[in-house]
Amino acid sequence: MKPLLVAAILLSVPAPAIxxxxxxxxxxxxxxLGKTRLQAELTLTPGVAVYPIVAxxxxxxxxxxxxxxxxxxxxxxxxxxxxxxxxxxxxxPRLVALRFPAVGEMKxxxxxxxxxxxxxxxxxxxxxxxxxxxxxxxxxxxxxxxCLVPQDPxxxxxxxxxxxxxxxxxxxxxxxxMRSAAPPWEWSDGxxxxxxxxxxLLARFAFLWRRRRVAGCSTCVS
Amino acid sequence: MRTIRAxxxxxxxxxxxxxxxxxxxxxxxxxxFLATLDAGQRQRxxxxxxxxxxxxxxxxLPTSMVRRAGLSMGELxxxxxxxxxxxxxxxxxxxxxxxxxxxMEGDETLKHNERNSAMFGQDLYYISILxxxxxxxxxxxQFGGHHLALNVTIAGERGVLxxxxxxxxxxxxxxxxxxxxxxxxxxxxxxxxxxxxDENQRxxxxxxxxxxxxxxxxxxxxxxxxxxxxxxxxxxQRQRTMLLDVISEWAGIVHExxxxxxxxxxxxxxxxxxxxxxxxxxxxxGSNITAYYRIQGPHLVIEYAPQRLGGDPSLHVHTMYRDxxxxxxxxxxxx
Numbered sequence: 001m002k003p004l005l006v007a008a009i010l011l012s013v014p015a016p017a018i019x020x021x022x023x024x025x026x027x028x029x030x031x032x033l034g035k036t037r038l039q040a041e042l043t044l045t046p047g048v049a050v051y052p053i054v055a056x057x058x059x060x061x062x063x064x065x066x067x068x069x070x071x072x073x074x075x076x077x078x079x080x081x082x083x084x085x086x087x088x089x090x091x092x093p094r095l096v097a098l099r100f101p102a103v104g105e106m107k108x109x110x111x112x113x114x115x116x117x118x119x120x121x122x123x124x125x126x127x128x129x130x131x132x133x134x135x136x137x138x139x140x141x142x143x144x145x146x147c148l149v150p151q152d153p154x155x156x157x158x159x160x161x162x163x164x165x166x167x168x169x170x171x172x173x174x175x176x177x178m179r180s181a182a183p184p185w186e187w188s189d190g191x192x193x194x195x196x197x198x199x200x201l202l203a204r205f206a207f208l209w210r211r212r213r214v215a216g217c218s219t220c221v222s
Numbered sequence: 223m224r225t226i227r228a229x230x231x232x233x234x235x236x237x238x239x240x241x242x243x244x245x246x247x248x249x250x251x252x253x254x255f256l257a258t259l260d261a262g263q264r265q266r267x268x269x270x271x272x273x274x275x276x277x278x279x280x281x282x283l284p285t286s287m288v289r290r291a292g293l294s295m296g297e298l299x300x301x302x303x304x305x306x307x308x309x310x311x312x313x314x315x316x317x318x319x320x321x322x323x324x325x326m327e328g329d330e331t332l333k334h335n336e337r338n339s340a341m342f343g344q345d346l347y348y349i350s351i352l353x354x355x356x357x358x359x360x361x362x363x364q365f366g367g368h369h370l371a372l373n374v375t376i377a378g379e380r381g382v383l384x385x386x387x388x389x390x391x392x393x394x395x396x397x398x399x400x401x402x403x404x405x406x407x408x409x410x411x412x413x414x415x416x417x418x419x420d421e422n423q424r425x426x427x428x429x430x431x432x433x434x435x436x437x438x439x440x441x442x443x444x445x446x447x448x449x450x451x452x453x454x455x456x457x458x459q460r461q462r463t464m465l466l467d468v469i470s471e472w473a474g475i476v477h478e479x480x481x482x483x484x485x486x487x488x489x490x491x492x493x494x495x496x497x498x499x500x501x502x503x504x505x506x507x508g509s510n511i512t513a514y515y516r517i518q519g520p521h522l523v524i525e526y527a528p529q530r531l532g533g534d535p536s537l538h539v540h541t542m543y544r545d546x547x548x549x550x551x552x553x554x555x556x557x
Contacts, residue, residue, distance in 0.1 A: 022531050026435060030445065110287050142434035146447040157448045162431040 022109065023049040024142040027134060031147045033155060035175055038086075038130070039118045040093070042078070048109035050140045055106070057137075064103070071100050075115050081136035082117075087124050093117040127158075130171040138167065145169040244479050245357035245378045251312035252355030252363070255305040259293075263302075267293045271353030271361055277550050280364065280371035281440045282389050282540050284341040285348065292364065296345025306349045310365050313374045313381060318475030324404035325370050325388060331395045332368075342368060360555045369540070371440070374476065375551025381480030382551035385443060386472070389540040391529075393510050401508065405539050408471045408526055409510040415464040416499055416515075419452070423461075427452035429500040433514040436527045436542050446546045449518040451498025462492050469517060472524055472543040488522055495519035501528075510536040521545045 026045040031038060046054040058066050058074045066074075075098045084091050096118050101111025121130075134143055143166040147157065150173075158172040256264060269276040269291075281288035295303055311319045326344045333342035346367045353361030360377040369389030375382040390404040403409070419427055429450060438445055454462050466489060473484045488495070501513030510528070512535040517524040523544040528535035547553065 024434065024530075028435075028437070030442075030447070108287065110283065142432075144434060144437055146437055149446045149448055160448060160450060164431050166431050166433075 022047040023140075025050050025054060025137050025140040026142045026144070027136060028144040029132065029134065029146070029169075031130075031132065031145070031171070033130070033147060033150050033171070033173070034121075034152055035155065035177075036121055036123075037118055038084070038091075038121055039096070040116070042082075042115040042117065044078070044113040044115070044136075045111070046106060046109070046140075048107070050137075051107055051109065053140065054137070055103075066100055066103060071098060074113075078115060078136050079117060081134065083131075083133040083135070084119055085131045086121050087129055089122065091119040091121060093119045126174050126176060128173055128175060130173070132169045132171075134167050141165070141167065143167045147171055243357070243379070244477055245376070248309075248312045248376055248477075249355045249357045251305075251309040252351060252361075255302070255309045255349075256351070256355070258299075258302045258305045263293055266291070267350055269350055269352045271555070273352055276350065276352060276364070277362070277373065278441070278443065280366050280373065280387065282369055282371070282387055282436075284368040285346045286341045290348040290350075290367065292348040292350030294345060294367075295347050295349075296343075309363065310349070310372070313363055313376060313477055314372075315474055315476065315478050315481060318477075321388065321404055321475060322365070322370065322372070324402055325390055326367075327397065327402070328390045328392055328395055328404055329368050332391055335392070360551065362550065372475075373550060375554055377551065377554040377557070379479050380483060380554060381476045382545070382548055382554055383472075383476040383480070383484075384543060384545040384551075385549050386475065386543045387440065387541065388472075388475075388543070389538075391538040393537050393539045394508075403510060405471075405526075405541060406510065408468070408541060409505065409539075411464070411468045411471065412499075412515050412526065413503075413505055413511050415461065415468055415497065416503060418461050418464055419457075423452050423456065424503075426456070427497055427499050428503065429498055431500065433500040433516075433527065435529070436525045436540055437516075438523055438525060438544060438546075439540070439542055443549045444546055446523070447518075449496040449498075451496045451516070453493075454495045454497065455493040457497075465495065465497060465517070466492065469522070469524065472541070475543075488519065491519040491521055495522065505536065510539060512536050521547055 024047050026047070028043045030041045032040065057077070058070055060070055060073065075095055079093050079095060082093055084093055094117055095115065097114070097116035099114040101113065105111030132145060134141070134145070145162065145166050147160065150157070154176045156174050158174060161170040162168060256267070259267065276291055279291055285294070293306070295306065298306060310322065314322065326347055329342050329346070330344045333339055336342060347365065347370065348367060350364045351361065352364065353359070355361050358378055360375060363372070363374045363376065365372045366387070369387075369391060371385070371387040372383070373385055388405060393405055394401065394403050396402065416424070416427065437447060454465055457465065466485070469488055470485060473488060474481045476484065496516075496518045498516045498518075499513055500515070502511070503513065505511045512528050514528065515526045523542065523546060525542040527540045529538040529540060531538055
């Protein structure tokens with residue numbers, strides 16, 4: 001939707017002292033962190049003034065109904081607007097559950113769309129960094145991001161950092177009792193390379209030592 | 223006028239029952255209220271103690287937007303309404319009941335300001351009872367509507383007020399020339415605490431990002447987020463006392479003996495309690511703050527969240543009071 005149209009819609013709605021959300025699209029994310037998996041709940045509540053903008057995005061055939069396929073398609077677009085990285089490597093959020101409120105509730109600024117998603121976290125070292133970014137409807141978005149206290153006692157949160165709007169969230173944490181899930185043939189992370197070099201050198205020394213010993217024996221008297 | 227009469231009856235019943243034990247007084251108030259109802263009303267006001275749906279049926283929103291169950295004040299006779307408010311008063315401290323009364327009065331003001339909107343007003347507060355009122359066996363009283371959700375679990379002398387939501391719109395209004403701020407102490411005491419912090423402490427307490435709303439509002443029972451801000455172990459004794467005083471604005475809503483036990487619990491946790499602030503660090507004299515703040519400890523989450531809706535965030539406030547380990551008094555019920 002064009003920015004001018006967005007502005008026109010927002011300006012056309014009066015600002016009464018009423019009780020419901022008005023000119024923002026509240027997007028609340030609660031992260032639940034495990035060692036191998038991230039689970040998250042995303043609750044999206046469009047205000048009365050921004051409902052037409054959000055509805056136009058969901059209701060692709062403009063029939064005034066949010067069909068199941070339109071709901072799933074919208075959830076897919078929301079997930080594509082999220083970015084998730086662990087230790088700098090992107091991970092893909094996967095839709096787990098989806099609930100849409102009645103259209104009437106959304107029109108009134110009350111209805112919340114609920115999206116539950118998860119992402120598998122590849123193994124890593126003890127010190128980890130998760131970065132979550134929400135770019136969905138950034139012109140209208142009012143963002144909240146928080147992490148639940150981990151259920152796993154082997155995970156300790158070190159710090160949380162956000163930008164002013166909370167559209168970007170960085171979580172630093174440490175975890176214990178995890179072995180790297182990187183396969184032994186994967187050298188690119190730089191940690192197995194020294195071990196490999198050491199192994200090759202050891203093999204070379206063993207070969208030389210054996211050759212020298214064999215050579216020495218050929219001259220000995222039994 | 224009807225409300226003034228009802229409050230007078232409440233005060234009389236309170237003074238008359240001073241000599242009784244808290245638990246028997248509360249159970250007596252509940253049974254006195256139930257005795258005023260007909261069979262149909264009793265059926266509507268009573269729920270099973272473990273009715274999970276009814277427990278969670280509360281909101282900051284008006285009742286026309288999020289339906290409540292139970293009996294509304296508007297459908298009760300004057301005598302029934304007095305008995306209902308007497309019951310609410312019996313589970314609260316006098317200042318807790320006064321806060322509730324002012325929140326309802328504020329909603330009546332909002333109704334007047336909104337051309338007698340059917341969405342607002344003192345008639346739209348609902349009462350319900352979960353379980354059987356008893357001086358010994360746990361039961362629950364719920365009372366709420368727009369900007370109010372009291373969930374009080376009573377077990378003998380003990381009472382648990384979590385989760386409870388308070389709010390106000392307008393959060394500042396005048397009655398007979400007198401200014402009323404239902405949540406004014408929550409605002410003033412927190413700002414005083416912020417001003418009592420030194421520069422380093424403020425750097426930790428003041429978050430660098432915007433908080434648009436409550437994080438653990440309705441529907442978020444039992445959740446605990448990672449705490450942020452300034453830990454009270456890094457405060458001096460005076461600051462910790464001020465923090466406890468802010469907390470008492472919520473912990474002190476329930477009746478005195480329950481509040482005393484709750485404050486003792488929270489005092490024991492104080493070193494593990496965090497204070498975080500987001501938004502403007504000043505407020506005009508006599509006005510509410512427009513900043514969000516959160517107090518979080520092992521058995522506590524308090525959030526104070528001004529709302530932009532209606533224009534001036536100082537005039538529209540939502541607050542949340544939780545014990546994630548003891549929502550709806552589950553620890554009491556388990557004993």
